[in-house]
Amino acid sequence: MSTPLRALRQRRRDSVAVYGILLAGAALWLFPLVTAVRASIAHGGVANYWTVLTSTYNGVSLLGAFVNSLIVAALHAILVCGVGALAAYAFSKIRFPGRETLYHAVLIFLAVPGVAIIVPVYWITGQLALFNTHLGVALPEAALTLPFAVLMLRNYADGIPDELLEAARIDRAGHGQAFWHVFLPLCRPALINLGALSVMWSLQDFLFPSMILKRSDLSTAAQAVRTIESSFGPTPEQTSQYFAALVLLAVPVIVLVVGGLRFITQGITSGGVKE
C-alpha cells in the first residue's frame, strides 16, 4: 500500500519514532487486559476459567448471559434498522411540508442521556408489562439509538439518485413498492453498518438491563459484571475467579466486535454530524 502519508515517515528517525509511539501505545492500551488476565490466573491458574464457565453465580451462568446479550442486541438492531430505514426514506425521498424542521427536531435527541429517562422508562415498562423481557430492554435502547440511525441512514439515502426510485414509481408502484424493492436493497451496506453498531451499543448497555431484567436467568453480560460480584468470597482464589469471569465476559464481545470492525467503523463515520 502506498500513500502520500508515507512521506511522514520518510526519514528513518521519523519512522522509528512512529513505530516507537505505536508500540508503546499498544502496550499501554493492552495493559488493562493483561492485568485482568494475570489477576485471573494468579491463584488457581487457568483452571479458574473452566470453574467460572461451568458454575452459576447468584443464578447467573456466563453462557446464559451471552445468549441474553445476543437476543437483546439482535432485537435492538432489528428495531433500529427497520424503523430507521422507514424514516430515512420519508426524510430523503418524499417531499412533504415541514420535512427539514421535523428532521432537525428528530436529531436534537442525539444528546439525550439514558440515565435521565430511567424513571419514566421504568414506569412505561410497567405499563406495557415488559419487565423481565428482552424486548423491554431493546425498546428503550432503540429509542436512544434512533436519532443516530435517522441521521446516518438519511446521509446515506441522500446519495441514492432519486431517478432510481422514480423509475420504480412510474411502473405505477407506490412508495411502499419503491421502498421495498429499490430503496431497501440499495441501503443494504448502510443497514449492515448500522446493524453492527446497534449490536455493539446494545452489548455495552448496562443501565436498562439492570433496571428491567430482574430475573437472574435473564441477566446480560454487561449487567453480569455487577450481579455476579457479590457471590465471589473474600479469598484470593475467588477474586481470581472473578477476574476470570470478567475476562470471559469480554471475549465474545471482542470476537464479535473485531469480526465486525469494518462495519462498525464505516457505520460510525457515515453517521458523523457533518457540516
Add this chain to the structure above:
Amino acid sequence: MRSKALGAAALFLLPLLAFYGVYYLYAFGVLVDASRTRTSLSFTDATVVGWENFRLVITDELFLRAVLNNLLFAAVSIAAALTLGFFLAVSLASGVRLRRFFFTVFLLPSLIPLSLFATVFGRMLETDDGAVNALLGVVGIGPVDWLGSTGPSYAALFVLLVYLVGLPIMYYTSDLATTNTAVLESAMIDGAGSGHMYRLILFPMLRNTHKTVILSVLLGSFRAFDVVFFSTKGEPGGRTQITGTYIYNTMLGENRIGYASAAAVIVLVFALAISALQVLVTRRRAR
C-alpha cells in the same frame, strides 16, 4: 399532491414517531410529573411538593459540580481526540506494518462494555496493590493515592477518557482515506520536516473532520455514565461525579424518585439546549 405526500410520509414516519411519542414525549411528561412529587418507584405513594425538588437540586453544590465535570470531561475527551487521536490515525494511515493489529488494539476499550473496562481499570487504581502504581513504581514514581485526593482522581479519569479515543480515530481514519494528501510529497521535496507536515499541512486539511469529532464527542459526553460509575464512583467526596452518576445515585434511599427526576429534567433541558443550538448553527450555515 402535497397532502398525498404528507400522508405517505406520515405512514413511513409512524414507527419513528411512535418511539418518540412514547420514550421521549410521554416520558418527559412522566418525568416532569414525578419531579414535582415525593415518591418511590412504584409511584403509588406520591405527595405533590411543587417545585421544591428543583430548588433542592439547583442549590446542591454536588449537582453543580457534576454539571461542570461533564463539561470538563468533554473538553478533555476533545483535547485527546484532536491530538492523540489525530496523531494515531495519521500514523496508522501512513502504511505501517501490523496496521490492523494496532487499529484493533486502540479501538478495543471504546468497543467493549464500559462496565467491564472501567471495573478492571478501577481495580488497577488501588494504592498498594494496584497495577497502575506497580507500573509507576518501576520508574520510581508513587505510590499515588488515586482516589484519595481530587487531583489524582481527576488524573485517573482523564487517563480513562484518553483510553476511549477510539471513536475519533475512526473518524480520522475514514476521512484520511478520502482526502487527497499528495501535497505532502511536494512538501517533502521542499524539505519540510514531519512536525511541520502534521501541524501546518495535515491538521488544517482535516478541518471538517475536527468539527465532526468535536460535535460527536460533545454529544456523546452527555450520555457518559458508566465511565465514572464503574471506576471512581465519584470519589473523592463526590467531586468527580458527572450528571449521569448523580441522577443514578440520588435514586437510592426512601422516596427519592421525585428528586432524581428533577435532576434528570434539568440535565435533559441542558443537553437538549446544546443539541438544538448545534442544529440551528448547522442549519444557518447550510443556507
Add this chain to the structure above:
Amino acid sequence: MRATSLIGALVVALGLTAGCGDSGGVGGAGEKPATQKTAAAGEPVTLKYWTWFPPESTLKTTIAAFEKSNPGIKIELREFEAADYQKQLPLALSGGEQLDIVGVQVSAMTNSVHEQLRPVSEWEADLPAGWRDKLAASPVAQSEKIAKDGVLYSIPMGSIGSAIMLSNTAMLGELGVAAPKTMDELKAAVDKIKAAKPDVKPVVFSGEPYWQEEMLFTLSGQTAPTLSDDLLAGRKPWNAPQMVQALTDYKSLFDKGIFDKSVLSLKGNRPAELFGSGQAAFLIDGSWQSSMLSDIYRKANKISIADVGASAVPVLGGGQPAARAFAEGGLSIPKASQHVKEAAAFIQFMTMGPGVAEWAKDLVLVPTFKDFQVDPSVLTSQSAKDGYGAVIQVINGGGSARDSNQAFLNQVEGNAILDVIRGETAPDKAADHLQEEWSSGRYAAQ
C-alpha cells in the same frame, strides 16, 4: 428475500419475549396479598428466596438441609451485593415480582419495603405456638420498633454489631504481640509489625464511604454511646461537640500512624481478602466476619491463617469498648407470595429450627434463637473462643443502634468523613456541612 427473513426473525424474536413480561407492579400491582395456591399432591412447591446475606456458600448448605427434611419444597435462592440489594428489592416488590421469602436489612430496608410485606401476625398461625418465647426479646422488639407503623414484618435471624476487630493470632504470636485493648497498644503492635514484616499491612478496613460511618460511631460510642441514635433521631445536631470530637478522634488515628491512608483505596471484599491471605494483621469489619474465627470455615474457603482472634475495637482515651448493634437478617413473606404456608415453614427452620445450627456454624450472626449453642468443633482455639465471647459481649453492650439514613450516608456523610481523614476539611467545618445538608430537606425522611 432478505427483508422477508428479517421480518421473520423479528416475529420469532418477539414471540420469544412476549407473554412472559410483567408490570413490575408499577402503579401498585404488588399491593394486595396474593391468593394462595395449594400444591397438587406429589408436586414440589418452589419458593423464591432473595437475600444479600449470609454468603451463598453458607446458605446453600442450610437450604440443602431444609430441602432434605421437606421434600415437597424447593428453594430458589438469589443473592445480591448489600448496597445493590437495597435498590433491587424495593423495585422488585413494587414491581410485583413473585417472591416468597425475602431477607430484609432490618434497619436499612424495613421502611422502604414494608408496604409490600405481610405482617408476621398474618402468618404466625403457621409458626409453632409460643414462638416468641423461643427467641431473644430484644432483636424482635428492635425489628418491630423500626417500622414506622410499629408492626413486626420480619423475624430477625440474629444480631450483628460493628465495628469489631479480627486479628491474625498466629502472626501476632510469632511477633510476641498481645491482643491490643487500647489504641496505644494497637500503635505499639502496628510499629512492631511494620518493623518485622514490611510487606504486611498492619490494619485494614474498607475505604468505602459507608464504612467510615461505622468506624466513626464505633469510636464515639466508647465515650458517647448514644451519639448515633441522637443524631439520627434529630435529638442532636450534626455539628454537636461530640460529633466534632468523633471526627477529630478518627482523624487522629491516621495522624498517629495507627491507620494508614492507603487502606482507604480498598473496596468491596479486598480488606477481608488481604486479611484472609495473611497480608494484613488486623481487620476491622462487622461481626459478620466472625466466620473467620471458625476453623471449618477457613478450611472450606481456603483461608490459610492458622489461628484467628477477635475483640472490640481498641479503646481510645479511656472509654468503654463499644459497637453499634442491631437485629439483622430479617426474614419476611411478601404479599405477592402464593405459598405463605411453605415460606413460613422455611422461616421457622431458619430462625428457630434446625437451620440455625446450620448457618450459625459460620458465625455470621449471633442467632436470635435462645437454645443455640456454638458447636464445639467450630471454635477450636482459645483465641477463637475468647474472640467470639468478646463479639457477643460488645453486641449486647447497649450502644447505639446500627442504623443509618442510607441516602444521607452515601451521598454526604461518608464523603464528609473521608474528607476529614484526608485533611481536606477541618472537623468542625465538616460537622457544620453535615448539619447543613441534613436539614436541607434533600435526604432526611423525617
